Amino acid sequence: MSYAPEAALEGPSVSVAPPPDHAPALRAALTDWCVRMGDDALVLGHRLSEWCGHAPMLEEDLALPNMGLDLIGQARVLYAYAGALEGEGRDEDAFAYLREEREFRNVRLVARPNGDFAHTMLRQLVFSAYAEPMWKAAANSADPTVAGLGAKAVKEMAYHVRHSAEWVIRLGDGTEESAARMAAAVEALAPYAGELFEADATGALLAEAGLAPDASELEPTWRATIDAVFEEARLTWPEVRFPATGGRSGLHGEELGHLLAELQYVARAHPGATW
Amino acid sequence: MTGETPRWEVFIRPRAGLAHKHAGSLHAADAELALSAARDVYTRRGEGVSIWVVPSAEIAASDPRTKDETFEPTASKIYRHPTFYEIPDDVGHM
Numbered sequence: 001m002s003y004a005p006e007a008a009l010e011g012p013s014v015s016v017a018p019p020p021d022h023a024p025a026l027r028a029a030l031t032d033w034c035v036r037m038g039d040d041a042l043v044l045g046h047r048l049s050e051w052c053g054h055a056p057m058l059e060e061d062l063a064l065p066n067m068g069l070d071l072i073g074q075a076r077v078l079y080a081y082a083g084a085l086e087g088e089g090r091d092e093d094a095f096a097y098l099r100e101e102r103e104f105r106n107v108r109l110v111a112r113p114n115g116d117f118a119h120t121m122l123r124q125l126v127f128s129a130y131a132e133p134m135w136k137a138a139a140n141s142a143d144p145t146v147a148g149l150g151a152k153a154v155k156e157m158a159y160h161v162r163h164s165a166e167w168v169i170r171l172g173d174g175t176e177e178s179a180a181r182m183a184a185a186v187e188a189l190a191p192y193a194g195e196l197f198e199a200d201a202t203g204a205l206l207a208e209a210g211l212a213p214d215a216s217e218l219e220p221t222w223r224a225t226i227d228a229v230f231e232e233a234r235l236t237w238p239e240v241r242f243p244a245t246g247g248r249s250g251l252h253g254e255e256l257g258h259l260l261a262e263l264q265y266v267a268r269a270h271p272g273a274t275w
Numbered sequence: 276m277t278g279e280t281p282r283w284e285v286f287i288r289p290r291a292g293l294a295h296k297h298a299g300s301l302h303a304a305d306a307e308l309a310l311s312a313a314r315d316v317y318t319r320r321g322e323g324v325s326i327w328v329v330p331s332a333e334i335a336a337s338d339p340r341t342k343d344e345t346f347e348p349t350a351s352k353i354y355r356h357p358t359f360y361e362i363p364d365d366v367g368h369m
Contacts, residue, residue, distance in 0.1 A: 057280065057302060058301075059301050059316055062316050063315035159314075170304060
């Protein structure tokens with residue numbers, strides 16, 4: 001295994017094994033994929049960290065940043081590996097802190113503001129119901145670093161699905177107030193789900209080579225999870241007429257700039273600082 | 276809030292072969308959420324391999340006012356304490 005989660009927490013930076021000898025086109029595609037997955041994880045992890053000290057109860061005040069730390073841990077490995085694949089000396093911090101908004105490749109869903117608890121929990125369910133099967137498939141990658149991360153991340157995502165599903169069910173099938181808030185969250189976030197499954201040349205190339213799953217093939221599994229939860233929660237997934245897109249090519253909503261301003265402030269104000 | 280989220284007592288088994296031990300308490304709406312919260316609150320540093328949660332209201336407790344009659348009679352019976360035996364190191368958790 002080329003990945004040690006405990007070591008990742010201790011050292012100043014994550015160390016990853018040198019990548020195998022992939023063909024140049026595959027290497028470039030896998031670099032892009034690591035950045036995409038890393039950006040999804042970092043941005044959603046940051047959003048969850050915003051709940052720290054603000055959650056409605058102590059138990060969730062620990063649970064939400066816990067989940068955020070799972071995601072940020074994944075982002076660290078993905079960025080470190082993207083840097084190793086790219087071979088231009090960029091480390092995980094360079095990817096997280098020193099890129100502009102337009103260089104981020106996350107789906108727009110993960111940058112959506114926390115809103116109320118219903119929004120946060122639904123966003124988490126929509127993302128993790130996609131990420132769990134994605135990492136499950138990635139655990140079979142021909143690339144050992146991707147496979148190692150997949151084996152670890154799939155367990156984390158399974159927990160995120162369970163935790164967020166429990167809340168979506170209880171809020172959706174709860175009081176008049178909680179049901180109305182949950183329904184509003186569904187209306188607001190449903191247009192952002194489709195982007196998770198967009199097919200493109202990078203995905204097709206990596207799937208063909210057995211290096212990473214093709215996102216477009218994950219939708220039926222995701223749909224089955226959402227349907228099962230929504231049935232219990234007495235919610236309906238709406239018909240989406242105008243899907244939101246653009247994140248994978250760096251076209252984000254206004255909210256990502258605000259998020260990055262906070263996330264990157266210290267690293268940019270004090271370049272190279274350590275503590 | 277606590278009306279809808281009653282208190283639960285949390286018991287954690289640190290390793291296979293050891294008994295569940297009381298770790299603390301928390302508030303949650305039902306057993307499923309209590310288990311989830313217990314995982315996040317009490318096992319963040321790898322403390323456990325199994326969790327029990329019990330509604331605090333379901334625990335019957337001894338009355339502190341009867342502690343003299345309940346506990347004091349054992350104080351004078353030192354022969355009940357197995358301190359006269361050497362336990363070999365190879366015996367695991369005793």
